[in-house]
Amino acid sequence: MDAPFTPWPDEFADRYRKDGYWSGLTFVDLLDQRVASQPDQVAAVDSIRTLTYAQLRENALLVASGLYENGLRRGDIAVVQAQNTCQYLILMFALFRLGVVPVCALPAHRKVEIGYFCRHTAAAAYIHPGGGEYEHIAREVGNDAAQIFTMTDVMAMSGDPTSLPEPPTASELALMQLSGGSTGVPKLIPRTHDDYLYSVRAAAEVCELDSETVFLCALPTAHNFPLSSPGVLGALYAGAQVVYAEDPSPETVFDLIDRHRVTFTSAVPALANMWMDAAQARGWMPEFLQTLQVGGAVFDSERAREVPKILGAGLQQVFGMAEGLVCYTRFSDTDEVIYRTQGRPASPADEIRIVDETDQPVALGEPGHLLTRGPYTIRGYYRADDHNATAFTTDGFYRTGDIVRQNASGNLVVCGRAKDQVNRGGEKISAPEVEQWLRSHPDIVDAAVIGLPDDRLGQRSCAVCVTTNPDLTAKAVRAFVRHSGLAHYKIPDLVRFLPELPHTAIGKIDKKLLREEMRP
Template identity: 60%
Template sequence: MTGEFTPWPEADARRYRESGIWRGIGFATVLSELARRYGEHTAVVDARGPVGYAALARRSERVAAGLAARGLRPGDIAVVQARNDADYVVLLFAAFRLGVIPVCALPAHREREIGYFLDHTGAAAYLHPGEDDHRRIAASTAREVRLVTTVAEAAASSGPVDALPPPPGGGDLALLQLSGGSTGVPKLIPRTHDDYLYSVRVAAEVCEIDDRTVYLCALPAAHNFPLSSPGILGVLSVGGTVVMAPDPSPDTCFDLMDDAGVTMTAVVPALAQAWLTAARTRGRRPGSLRVLQVGGARLDAAHAAQVAPVLGCRVQQVFGMAEGLVCYTRLDAPDAVAHHTQGRPASPYDEIRIVDDRDRDVPDGHSGHLLARGPYTVRGYFRAAAHNPVAFTPDGYYRTGDLVRRTETGDLVVTGRAKDQINRGGEKIAAPEVEELLRGHPDIHDAAVIAVPDPVLGERSCAVCVAAPDRDPTGKQIRRHLRELGVAAYKIPDLVRFVPHLPRTAVGKIDKKRLKEDLSR
């Protein structure tokens, strides 16, 4: 994969290695160490029962050998789309052991996204949940792929482990995460074993977890938040237990939390609100829960303040990105910080700048563009030579697209976004991508996609369309058009409005600020 992604400058890499935060080993080696230390202690639980650390290590190694027998080799890329179950964890560590690089596709992705991931990476495999929908996706997008099978079948593979090559090292690619994406389909984020392992270790320290932690994975496991902040990988790194929830509903999750003695979980604001409502309505709350992490979007202070009295646990706000930087409110923070800020960077090695439109630093208390770099923040996207100079500064800072201000305590408050992006309950929608697809409809002359406030999701998407001459399309027809194109369901506009024309700025761009004002009247 040399040349496919931007490495850290050698001076920085040497500093991280010499400081010991980059250990030079991969996840497979770490799992072997954990298996020796924790043995039969439960690592993962799903509907089929518990899997211990030693069993997880043995099974993932056998599956790695089975994948090798089915034609996969170190350095191959596999697009993986999975349910929340133990098979996903087994398959992830099997890929780590063999040196196959997973693309962490989300359950909602469909032909457009999966096809792009396969084509852009030249993937050798597409591993999917096995439903009719996914078999259709495979049939239409994966014709040139070497291995197409279900996650369950792949996780049941077995082969001779003696034939496996040595496990990958710290500098090798571990996986490809997905960006929130402000233009087109998500960019691919190359995370190495060194940087991703450090990010989960420092998250485990900040979140004060240990081998007594029982973590409920309620969000889709492939998201960076439930995978690594500290998530599945962080909890496993300290010998804790991960409980896989098949869905995030209060009915499912409250029962799982009570049955397994869950102490920590992570949700997006819309889900936090649903759980709060369920707890108030039913007079029931999880008895063992100690920490509710909320991330993916900003949680308003009023709802943050309800977590302790209604759910009986501490709220921890998490603000970060799959490109690297993650901020947390500390568990001992006063309520004024925990409820009103999004925390501060996890690592003392994190470097951030808050700048104006000309990249000049702004004083604390003033809002500006957030730039970040450090030992777990990437220096470039995968195979994105044209886009990287836009997304990263010449000295290696990632332009996050977030607008923030820093308080006198050093915590960050998210004040907005500079990217043309909608945050729908934690799912990021790139407005230009949907606009391009809308303009491809024969009945649409022009279109703009904007965010509108929503009390549950935070934001909903609204497509504002100008009909083609002598055409009279309906919102139902427009949404059906997008579904037929194989667009992920969360990207299909919640609202469709038709206007005679779109307002423009002096330089001819669509004036989305004015459009929002006009529609709110």
């Protein structure tokens, strides 16, 4: 059987501890510290409950003891599929206390993904939100997990917290995140308390969170970005308050921002655009919002410049991966850096290489493949020896699959994905580059560029657009790209329109499905 977890070599682990990156603390210790210093401070709020830090720990201990009485033990794995509520936070800290490792499944995952996670990890439990659709998934994967619980089941559990065994150590696994790959089921990303808590601490410090921060979690809370960059866990590290949004619609989010005096929130570009459009249409500007983080995809630079005037908040761009490295623009950066780059690494111990196809370094400012290594970047996926052999270099650098260039100030500009390109008659077209121009069209909400088979060129480029203007034509779109100043071969050969783009369960545009749907 493949190795479940690839540890950092001793020389690196010793260095990270010596230099203070790894503190030897766990997320259990983090919550204990918050309770000791501010027990009555509000930790989290959702539509039905408010939890202080003391109440969060009390509830987590009761759930932990209940799960223990139901047979879960330190080192077990639980596939957890939950929604944006305080219950998720209670469950996570209960599992942290038990030393049970949660797999952070998303609400959008269905039986294929859930079944795979359960089988691949020999899961001791599958915990889901309950309700018709999830009950159906539970029945479908019933033989893949040792036990199945709804979130209601779990929240009703209680036992004697004094009977709990010793908590895990910092070197043990805290949780498993999911890769963002667009083909097949996501790979599992093992994160220890040491490395994940350091990433949370570094993010909270870079983003200048403090006990006065009110963080709105509108993206799915299990995803790495809203969970730890700095996200929910970063807010708790800073002693701040988390506000959960049941959905990311402007109707829900705007009310929560005003009612709870939200100061900090995060979004992907499509969501940020939706909020900005709705804010303009309603003449709404939040009074207390200080920072809008945008990550997950490249944010159009001209649209980025509009954030302060539309939302009255500063923009922070974020680029990273659940495997580790996360980059941020800083609040002290120039406008050029904030609006036109995706920032620089959170930690001084983050190592990056930008290389060509032969792993040789490229010149400063030239695009290349991003490789990274550091105190919170994994050394291997969970039980994936064959994949790890190609996903990591022999000296431990992770091959991110991103094409970036680095400017003189050390900030990265994301140019695209290594394989997200169209080979049109030997000319390589970066799909994200063309997509960025398409999204800057006033009538185009979202766009994806894909390659379709062509007898003459090998591939033709096809732009699939989501538009707010039913009268927009393919000819007009092609003319817009032509007038942008891009090379002629980058003008889409074909333009198609859809009411919305398909997405994978992890939230990426499903280009594989698009190619199948658009194939002539």
